Amino acid sequence: MTESTRRERMKMPRTAMPERDGRNRSTDFEEVNLGYTEQLAVLEASRCLQCARPVCVDGCPVGVRIGDFVAAVADRRFDDAALIVSEDNSLPAVCGRVCPQEHQCEGACVMGRRSSPIAIGHLERFVADRAAASSGRPSGSAPTGKTVAVVGSGPAGLACAADLARFGHQVTVYEALHQAGGVLVYGIPEYRLPKAVVAAEVAQLEHEGVRFEMNAPIGRAESVDDLLERHDAVFIGVGAGLPKFLDVAGENLVGVQSANEFLTRVNLMGANRPQAETPVLVGRRVAVIGGGNTALDAVRTAVRTGAESATVYYRRTEDEMPARTEEIRHAREEGVHFEFLLNPVAFGGETRVETMRLIRMRQTEPGDDGRRGVEPIDGSEVDVPVDTVVVAVGNAPNPMLSSTPGLRMSRWGTIVTDPDTGMTEKAGVFAGGDIVTGGATVILAMGAGRRAAKGIDGYLRTGAVAAASLD
Amino acid sequence: MWRQWGRTALLSRPDPADHDVVYAIQDARFIAPDVKRFRVDAPRVARYWKPGQFVIVRATDDGERIPLTVVEADPGAGTIDLIVQGVGKTTRTLNALTSGEWIHDVAGPLGSPSEIDDFGTTIVVGGGVGTAIVYPTARALARAANRVIAIVGARTADLLILVEELEAVADSVIVTTDDGTAGRSGFVTDALAEVISVEHVDRVIAIGPLQMMAAISQLTRPEAIPTIVSLNPIMVDGTGMCGGCRVSVGGETKFACVDGPEFDAHGVDFDLLRMRNATYCDFERRRLEELGST
Ligand SMILES: Cc1cc2nc3c(=O)[nH]c(=O)nc-3n(C[C@H](O)[C@H](O)[C@H](O)COP(=O)(O)OP(=O)(O)OC[C@H]3O[C@@H](n4cnc5c(N)ncnc54)[C@H](O)[C@@H]3O)c2cc1C
Ligand SMILES: Cc1cc2nc3c(=O)[nH]c(=O)nc-3n(C[C@H](O)[C@H](O)[C@H](O)COP(=O)(O)OP(=O)(O)OC[C@H]3O[C@@H](n4cnc5c(N)ncnc54)[C@H](O)[C@@H]3O)c2cc1C
Ligand code: FES
Numbered sequence: 004m005t006e007s008t009r010r011e012r013m014k015m016p017r018t019a020m021p022e023r024d025g026r027n028r029s030t031d032f033e034e035v036n037l038g039y040t041e042q043l044a045v046l047e048a049s050r051c052l053q054c055a056r057p058v059c060v061d062g063c064p065v066g067v068r069i070g071d072f073v074a075a076v077a078d079r080r081f082d083d084a085a086l087i088v089s090e091d092n093s094l095p096a097v098c099g100r101v102c103p104q105e106h107q108c109e110g111a112c113v114m115g116r117r118s119s120p121i122a123i124g125h126l127e128r129f130v131a132d133r134a135a136a137s138s139g140r141p142s143g144s145a146p147t148g149k150t151v152a153v154v155g156s157g158p159a160g161l162a163c164a165a166d167l168a169r170f171g172h173q174v175t176v177y178e179a180l181h182q183a184g185g186v187l188v189y190g191i192p193e194y195r196l197p198k199a200v201v202a203a204e205v206a207q208l209e210h211e212g213v214r215f216e217m218n219a220p221i222g223r224a225e226s227v228d229d230l231l232e233r234h235d236a237v238f239i240g241v242g243a244g245l246p247k248f249l250d251v252a253g254e255n256l257v258g259v260q261s262a263n264e265f266l267t268r269v270n271l272m273g274a275n276r277p278q279a280e281t282p283v284l285v286g287r288r289v290a291v292i293g294g295g296n297t298a299l300d301a302v303r304t305a306v307r308t309g310a311e312s313a314t315v316y317y318r319r320t321e322d323e324m325p326a327r328t329e330e331i332r333h334a335r336e337e338g339v340h341f342e343f344l345l346n347p348v349a350f351g352g353e354t355r356v357e358t359m360r361l362i363r364m365r366q367t368e369p370g371d372d373g374r375r376g377v378e379p380i381d382g383s384e385v386d387v388p389v390d391t392v393v394v395a396v397g398n399a400p401n402p403m404l405s406s407t408p409g410l411r412m413s414r415w416g417t418i419v420t421d422p423d424t425g426m427t428e429k430a431g432v433f434a435g436g437d438i439v440t441g442g443a444t445v446i447l448a449m450g451a452g453r454r455a456a457k458g459i460d461g462y463l464r465t466g467a468v469a470a471a472s473l474d
Numbered sequence: 475m476w477r478q479w480g481r482t483a484l485l486s487r488p489d490p491a492d493h494d495v496v497y498a499i500q501d502a503r504f505i506a507p508d509v510k511r512f513r514v515d516a517p518r519v520a521r522y523w524k525p526g527q528f529v530i531v532r533a534t535d536d537g538e539r540i541p542l543t544v545v546e547a548d549p550g551a552g553t554i555d556l557i558v559q560g561v562g563k564t565t566r567t568l569n570a571l572t573s574g575e576w577i578h579d580v581a582g583p584l585g586s587p588s589e590i591d592d593f594g595t596t597i598v599v600g601g602g603v604g605t606a607i608v609y610p611t612a613r614a615l616a617r618a619a620n621r622v623i624a625i626v627g628a629r630t631a632d633l634l635i636l637v638e639e640l641e642a643v644a645d646s647v648i649v650t651t652d653d654g655t656a657g658r659s660g661f662v663t664d665a666l667a668e669v670i671s672v673e674h675v676d677r678v679i680a681i682g683p684l685q686m687m688a689a690i691s692q693l694t695r696p697e698a699i700p701t702i703v704s705l706n707p708i709m710v711d712g713t714g715m716c717g718g719c720r721v722s723v724g725g726e727t728k729f730a731c732v733d734g735p736e737f738d739a740h741g742v743d744f745d746l747l748r749m750r751n752a753t754y755c756d757f758e759r760r761r762l763e764e765l766g767s768t
Binding site for chain 2: 180181219220224246248255256264268272401
């Protein structure tokens with residue numbers, strides 16, 4: 004690349020994602036981002052400087068060859084681009100939509116320092132949407148005659164199942180709910196990740212011979228040991244689905260609900276449809292507690308299901324919000340209010356919640372980790388009127404399998420594994436995703452599922468590999 | 475583009491007719507007005523179920539998820555029995571189904587099994603459809619060598635269920651009806667008070683309307699008789715994922731679907747549960763009216 008083209012590229016602005024107008028979109032669940040056209044994608048891809056040492060790849064938790072796929076898009080070799088992405092990412096249509104790119108690939112992009120980073124997420128989504136569902140996936144090896152049970156159908160389980168099937172193993176996915184996808188179907192709303200994208204992934208896996216057994220709560224139904232009698236190995240990807248509450252007075256009043264409940268009623272059960280069989284309580288004034296993606300999903304869902312005012316209360320400042328930047332911007336455009344440095348200490352009301360008592364917080368000096376803490380300011384309580392409250396302060400690991408004999412659990416309730424292979428201390432049992440890391444991201448869960456698939460493949464091919472000693 | 479996938483994905487979505495598992499109804503009959511007993515194919519549940527556990531069902535593809543206790547299971551045949559009281563939209567939709575048809579989803583088993591041990595003299599109390607929920611536990615307790623006294627009550631004779639089945643497993647059965655049309659006239663609590671006053675009782679298990687369970691809890695508290703109730707909060711997933719089913723027991727918040735549904739009666743905050751169970755009553759009434767008008 005000549006110095007002059009370099010300079011020209013650096014002057015090109017980032018290609019905006021076409022999106023629906025804030026006011027129009029805030030009353031329905033249609034996807035907000037419309038996706039790049041070919042022309043926009045090629046334009047954006049041509050901004051890439053094609054660095055000799057692409058730091059964006061270091062920013063990607065699974066090491067997608069970003070420079071190469073972006074170059075392919077710039078050359079209009081879209082199928083090649085899809086193939087390159089799918090080498091490292093088995094859920095690109097999902098990740099392109101929901102990854103926190105600003106903290107990952109785009110955060111590392113050198114263009115970010117000059118103007119704005121290449122829109123890697125938007126390009127990934129474009130490439131994945133343009134290819135038929137998972138068509139880029141290499142075809143499978145000969146059947147090995149081995150069978151593997153995958154427990155949980157979130158991104159970790161789906162990615163693990165996909166690779167295991169490709170390695171020639173017969174896979175059965177066991178899912179407690181009636182629909183496959185984990186958080187992708189019950190948590191993340193339609194307007195951000197259409198259910199059809201997830202359904203297409205599942206359909207593709209079924210097409211490749213993966214069996215799905217729904218309504219199967221492992222641990223209550225068959226145990227992991229029961230599964231080991233039927234299968235040669237087991238992968239546990241049950242996620243971190245146990246909602247945390249604030250443990251303050253009045254939290255069990257009618258109208259205070261977890262984000263998981265609120266979102267599940269709408270996303271999984273369709274409570275937003277006029278003829279819905281499942282109810283959901285919204286109210287005029289909705290307060291959402293938290294600052295992550297879950298809080299943002301809850302508040303934007305509240306706006307879409309009829310809330311007149313919807314406010315996020317976060318105990319730190321905007322800078323510390325873990326939610327994706329795009330989500331925060333979209334929420335503001337849709338009329339969501341944000342209140343920072345406030346934390347609920349009690350809820351009041353007769354039977355239904357009517358008020359929320361908040362205490363003002365102040366920031367403390369940064370600790371050893373460089374992160375500023377917060378502490379309450381004595382006597383600063385204020386009461387605000389509310390109709391409903393959605394608590395979105397995080398999820399803990401799902402405990403249904405925690406008493407499985409031979410599995411080592413950390414004191415946070417996560418399963419201890421060898422990070423390279425996903426192997427647990429129990430022979431033949433592997434784990435990955437949120438159940439190992441605690442609540443994290445789709446791409447980390449996907450990556451963990453794939454690493455475990457490799458680990459399982461090695462275990463099955465070499466015969467009895469001793470369970471890891473994990474110290 | 476995704477819209478296109480969506481269409482194929484939706485088309486290829488398994489119809490209940492070609493599901494791996496079809497929760498087919500083998501038998502369905504009314505055993506009391508508005509109370510229907512079903513025998514349903516559900517091999518996984520039949521194989522792993524223990525007394526006290528329940529399933530979550532969806533009657534139709536759009537249906538709500540509701541919990542129902544498993545009354546009996548036949549692991550060999552792969553069937554379970556459910557007893558459904560038609561109180562609202564979903565339960566009435568279910569009760570309109572008949573053999574040869576199917577229930578869209580049956581997930582389970584869920585919940586912690588009943589604690590079964592040789593406690594000594596154990597009284598099981600069933601009020602209304604609560605009798606269906608307590609029956610499998612009563613049977614298991616009888617098999618574990620307890621002396622089981624069953625007290626079953628209903629408003630009127632027509633609404634009594636499972637009396638013969640209980641007679642087959644319990645050492646004695648006391649029937650009460652509010653209007654005196656069968657057994658003794660009065661409430662199950664009256665019968666329980668009487669038994670407690672004349673003999674030593676090691677444990678009480680009471681399942682029925684909240685009011686009944688609260689009254690029984692009051693009754694056994696001064697006697698310090700260990701008392702178990704099965705709580706019926708509103709549930710969604712039944713796997714501990716939503717927290718909608720939370721109840722307060724001994725001042726602690728518990729998720730009934732995983733920590734229960736059975737709890738120590740003397741610690742239960744019944745008022746809170748009554749309050750929370752009324753959360754959606756307007757919606758429920760509307761849906762029921764629509765069902766009636768179609
Ligand atoms: C509302 C919300 C929004 C989010 N937004 C983002 C985002 O924008 N970007 C991002 O990167 N991450 C986001 N996350 C985080 C991300 O969704 C998770 O990190 C990811 O889904 C974890 O994947 P997993 O496969 O480990 O588990 P999950 O997705 O939790 O899936 C676990 C599955 O296992 C099933 N299961 C549980 N127990 C059993 C059992 N005993 N037997 C059988 N099945 C069982 C569950 O029903 C579930 O289907 C969000 C999370 C939430 C809750
Ligand atoms: C662990 C457990 C076991 C149960 N076992 C049985 C049984 O064996 N037989 C039986 O007939 N009933 C049983 N029930 C009660 C049954 O689940 C409710 O009657 C049913 O959900 C009502 O739904 P509906 O749409 O017909 O009525 P609705 O009109 O929706 O509701 C009527 C009342 O039922 C309760 N309810 C509503 N939705 C739910 C829900 N999703 N989950 C739980 N409760 C709800 C509410 O208190 C409501 O006021 C059980 C409940 C629990 C929690
Ligand atoms: S029903 Fe959702 S946690 Fe119990």
